[in-house]
Amino acid sequence: MTATGAVWRNWGRTEAVKPARVERPSSTAAVQRAVIAAAKSGMRIKAVGAGHSFSGIAVAGGVQLDLHALRGILSVDTSRLQVTFAGGTFLHEIPHLLKPFGLAMQNLGDIDRQTISGAISTGTHGTGREFGGISTQVVGAVLVIGDGTVLTVSESENAELLPAVALGLGALGILVEVTLQCVPAFVLHATEAAEPLDEVLAALDARVAAVDHFEFYWFPHTKTALTKTNVRLPAHAPRKPLSGLRRFIDDDLVANQLFRVTCLAGRTVPAVIPHINRAAERLIGTREFTDLSARVFSTKRTVRFVEMEYAVPAADVPSVVRAIDELIESHGWRISFPIEVRFAAADEVWLSTASGRETGYIAVHRYYRDDPAEYFRAVEEIMMAHGGRPHWGKMNTRDAESLREVYPHFDEFVAVRDRLDPERRFTNGYLEKVIGR
Ligand SMILES: Cc1cc2nc3c(=O)[nH]c(=O)nc-3n(C[C@H](O)[C@H](O)[C@H](O)COP(=O)(O)OP(=O)(O)OC[C@H]3O[C@@H](n4cnc5c(N)ncnc54)[C@H](O)[C@@H]3O)c2cc1C
Known part of the structure; x- marks a missing residue:
C-alpha cells in the first residue's frame, strides 16, 4: 500500500518530516519491492517504528516504511x-x-x-x-x-x-x-522507596550488585532518591499486584497528571520548581508489589518530554550525578524533571552503549515545551569527560569523529554498512552525522 506522506512527528516533538511517500508493505517481498523501487528512483528509504526516538534517527524524508502489517x-x-x-x-x-x-x-x-x-x-x-x-x-x-x-x-x-x-x-x-x-516467564518483586541521595550514592556499587534490577530517580533541588529494586522470582511465586486504584493514583495521577501540572506551573514561574520537587519527594512513598515481569518493567509516560541519556563506566556514576547537581545549582537552573540512573552489564554488540564495559546510564529530561539546549549541552560536557556514549535514540550533539573514539568497534560497523548499504539507501541526516556519509 502506498500513500503520499502526511507530516510525521516523533513522540518528543523534536523532529518532523513530510515523507515523499509512505509505504505499508505486508510481506518481505513487498519490502524488497519498496527498496528496489526507491533505488530505481534514487530515493532514500527508512522504516519507522513507534517514533519514540528523540534524536533524528527515524526521520525519513524519502520513502517511509510503516511496518504495521508485519507483526506477531x-x-x-x-x-x-x-x-x-x-x-x-x-x-x-x-x-x-x-x-x-x-x-x-x-x-x-x-x-x-x-x-x-x-x-x-x-x-x-x-x-x-x-x-x-x-x-x-x-x-x-x-x-x-x-x-x-x-x-x-x-x-x-x-x-x-x-x-x-x-x-x-x-x-x-x-x-x-x-x-x-x-x-x-518470571515475576518481579518490586520495592520502591524514597532514600537520601547521598546514602544511595555512597553505597551504589553494593546496591547495584545486591539485586537483579536497581535504578533510581533523583529530583534536582532535593536530596532524595526514589529507588526501584526488582528481584526476579519464578513464575509460580505468589503475585501481589498493585490494585488498579493504587496504580491509577501513583502512576497516573501522581507520576503523570500531577507532574504535567508541575511542568506547566514551572514554565510560568520557574522559581516554584524546587518547592514542587520537594513536595513531590514527600508524595513518593514506599510501595511493594509482585507481578508479571512486563507489568513491573513498563510504566506509562503521558507527560511529553525530551531526553538526553549517556552511558558512562558504572563506577563513575556517583561523580557524574554530583557534578550534575553542582551544575544545576551553580547556574540557578530550575529543573522539574528527575534524573534517571540505571545500569547494564558489559556486552559485545559493536555499537551498544555498554559495549565492552560495565555501564551506568544517566538520563536528563526537560518538558517538551522547554528549551533543553543549554542544560543538555552542559551535562553532555560532563558525560564526555567520563568517556560517555550517547543513547542513539536520544538527543545528543556528537559526530562520527568523536564517537569513533569511544567505540572500539566503530570502524567494523562502518565496514559492514559499506557492504550492506553501499549506496546509502537507508541513511538520513542524523546517521550522516553520527556514523558518517
Ligand atoms: C517515553 C519514552 C520512554 C523511553 N524509555 C526508554 C528506556 O527505558 N530505555 C531506553 O533505552 N530507551 C527508551 N526510550 C527510547 C526508545 O526506546 C528508543 O528511541 C527506540 O528506538 C524507540 O523505538 P521505536 O519503535 O519508536 O523506533 P523509532 O524511533 O521509530 O526508530 C528508531 C530507529 O529504528 C529504525 N527502525 C525502526 N524499525 C525498523 C526496521 N523494521 N528495520 C530497520 N530499522 C528500523 C528507524 O529507522 C530508526 O533508525 C524511550 C523513549 C520514550 C519516548
Whole structure:
C-alpha cells in the first residue's frame, strides 16, 4: 500500500518530516519491492517504528516504511527458547504473544510502546548489572539490504554480522524478522522507596550488585532518591499486584497528571520548581508489589518530554550525578524533571552503549515545551569527560569523529554498512552525522 506522506512527528516533538511517500508493505517481498523501487528512483528509504526516538534517527524524508502489517510471532524454537517476531511487532504485544509458550523477554526498558526493531536499532535498555540491553537478546535477524536482497543473520548463517545487526541504527537494512533469546516467564518483586541521595550514592556499587534490577530517580533541588529494586522470582511465586486504584493514583495521577501540572506551573514561574520537587519527594512513598515481569518493567509516560541519556563506566556514576547537581545549582537552573540512573552489564554488540564495559546510564529530561539546549549541552560536557556514549535514540550533539573514539568497534560497523548499504539507501541526516556519509 502506498500513500503520499502526511507530516510525521516523533513522540518528543523534536523532529518532523513530510515523507515523499509512505509505504505499508505486508510481506518481505513487498519490502524488497519498496527498496528496489526507491533505488530505481534514487530515493532514500527508512522504516519507522513507534517514533519514540528523540534524536533524528527515524526521520525519513524519502520513502517511509510503516511496518504495521508485519507483526506477531513467526516461529518458536521451544527447545532453545528462541522466538522470531515480525519486524513491526510492538513491545507491548510481546508478553501476550509469549504467554502460551510460558516465555518472557529477559529485560525491558521503562515503557513498552516501541517496536522490537526500533528498540534494538537504538540500543534500548532497562536496568540490571547482570543484564544487557534488548539488543543482547537478539540471536538472529532477517533484513532487506541495500540491493533489495534478503540477508539472514543467525548463529549459523552470517554469524559474524550479528554484533552489527543486533544494533544497526536502521543503517544496515530493513529488519523484517528479529529472533530473540527468551527466558521462562518470571515475576518481579518490586520495592520502591524514597532514600537520601547521598546514602544511595555512597553505597551504589553494593546496591547495584545486591539485586537483579536497581535504578533510581533523583529530583534536582532535593536530596532524595526514589529507588526501584526488582528481584526476579519464578513464575509460580505468589503475585501481589498493585490494585488498579493504587496504580491509577501513583502512576497516573501522581507520576503523570500531577507532574504535567508541575511542568506547566514551572514554565510560568520557574522559581516554584524546587518547592514542587520537594513536595513531590514527600508524595513518593514506599510501595511493594509482585507481578508479571512486563507489568513491573513498563510504566506509562503521558507527560511529553525530551531526553538526553549517556552511558558512562558504572563506577563513575556517583561523580557524574554530583557534578550534575553542582551544575544545576551553580547556574540557578530550575529543573522539574528527575534524573534517571540505571545500569547494564558489559556486552559485545559493536555499537551498544555498554559495549565492552560495565555501564551506568544517566538520563536528563526537560518538558517538551522547554528549551533543553543549554542544560543538555552542559551535562553532555560532563558525560564526555567520563568517556560517555550517547543513547542513539536520544538527543545528543556528537559526530562520527568523536564517537569513533569511544567505540572500539566503530570502524567494523562502518565496514559492514559499506557492504550492506553501499549506496546509502537507508541513511538520513542524523546517521550522516553520527556514523558518517
Ligand atoms: C517515553 C519514552 C520512554 C523511553 N524509555 C526508554 C528506556 O527505558 N530505555 C531506553 O533505552 N530507551 C527508551 N526510550 C527510547 C526508545 O526506546 C528508543 O528511541 C527506540 O528506538 C524507540 O523505538 P521505536 O519503535 O519508536 O523506533 P523509532 O524511533 O521509530 O526508530 C528508531 C530507529 O529504528 C529504525 N527502525 C525502526 N524499525 C525498523 C526496521 N523494521 N528495520 C530497520 N530499522 C528500523 C528507524 O529507522 C530508526 O533508525 C524511550 C523513549 C520514550 C519516548
